Amino acid sequence: MSLDLITLLAIAGMALATYATRLSGLYLMRGVTMTGRIKTALDALPPAILMAVIAPTILATGIAETIAAAITAAAALLRLPLVVVILIGVVSVVLLRMVL
Amino acid sequence: MSAIPRDFRQAVLDILPVIIAALPIGLLWGTLAAGKGLSPLEAGLMGVTVFAGAAQFVAIELWREPAPWLLLTFTVLIVNVRHILMGASLSRHMEHIDKRWRPWLLLYMADENWAFSERRALTAPLTIAYYAGLTLPMMIVWTTSSTVGALLGRSLGDPAAFGFDFAFSALFIGILAGFWKGPRTGAVLGASAITAALAKLYVPGAWYIVVGGIAGVAAAAILHREDETP
Numbered sequence: 001m002s003l004d005l006i007t008l009l010a011i012a013g014m015a016l017a018t019y020a021t022r023l024s025g026l027y028l029m030r031g032v033t034m035t036g037r038i039k040t041a042l043d044a045l046p047p048a049i050l051m052a053v054i055a056p057t058i059l060a061t062g063i064a065e066t067i068a069a070a071i072t073a074a075a076a077l078l079r080l081p082l083v084v085v086i087l088i089g090v091v092s093v094v095l096l097r098m099v100l
Numbered sequence: 101m102s103a104i105p106r107d108f109r110q111a112v113l114d115i116l117p118v119i120i121a122a123l124p125i126g127l128l129w130g131t132l133a134a135g136k137g138l139s140p141l142e143a144g145l146m147g148v149t150v151f152a153g154a155a156q157f158v159a160i161e162l163w164r165e166p167a168p169w170l171l172l173t174f175t176v177l178i179v180n181v182r183h184i185l186m187g188a189s190l191s192r193h194m195e196h197i198d199k200r201w202r203p204w205l206l207l208y209m210a211d212e213n214w215a216f217s218e219r220r221a222l223t224a225p226l227t228i229a230y231y232a233g234l235t236l237p238m239m240i241v242w243t244t245s246s247t248v249g250a251l252l253g254r255s256l257g258d259p260a261a262f263g264f265d266f267a268f269s270a271l272f273i274g275i276l277a278g279f280w281k282g283p284r285t286g287a288v289l290g291a292s293a294i295t296a297a298l299a300k301l302y303v304p305g306a307w308y309i310v311v312g313g314i315a316g317v318a319a320a321a322i323l324h325r326e327d328e329t330p
Contacts, residue, residue, distance in 0.1 A: 013173030025187020048316020082117035089270025
């Protein structure tokens, strides 16, 4: 078990950067009323961001990842339990990587 | 039965699938961290303080010895810029939570407990008990699995051989389905996905998350019709 000083500095910086983003949202929207187009836009934020995080993996990694993502999405839209959806995704990516 | 343990228990049940998926993801992250020279203590410390899966994966990709701490801090800031808007959105649903507690709860807002809190707020008031029931199990499992992953290191073998590297994407796809409301959601997802993938290919760093998020939100704003506002 070791703790390197520069590593600690990096971890502290990363943690503070994360806390800053998480806290500033609390003060950003104070007094803003959500209606109409602004509300629609903000409601779209959760799916838009989650999608952006994984887009490079599922669209720009390889054909196996893209097909596996489509299979996973089909399972998710069938409202299967989340654990089953993840399992289907992981198994299909392994199988697809073997054949492709 | 009082509402507090009931909300807490419901949250633990809701987050259980996420935790099961997070276990191999945390192991994988710990393995990668050990490969870059982090000790198990350092890996666990980062898990419990930073507590941001996507940012930690991007950071470990950039990691060198000695740690480029300024670059890492800035990169994590970019990857987590989305948390500003996520926090803004979530704080709309915190009217039943004591003001003094809100900042402390937001410090540990990651993608998954945020997504489930947002979904909860559609049907019931968001309580501290529910939020804690999502967050505590996530923190325990994420920190423990990162530390164990770093301890075992390469002896785990190549995680990609078991498809564990895809578990993170599969988890997000599963969560995304919960936000599906029809073709317009499809337009938001399409705009975000294509823009983010292109940005990842042509723009260095982690800007693709911000760019993709903005594209999705813009698509929603453009497709908005005044008469259909709920």
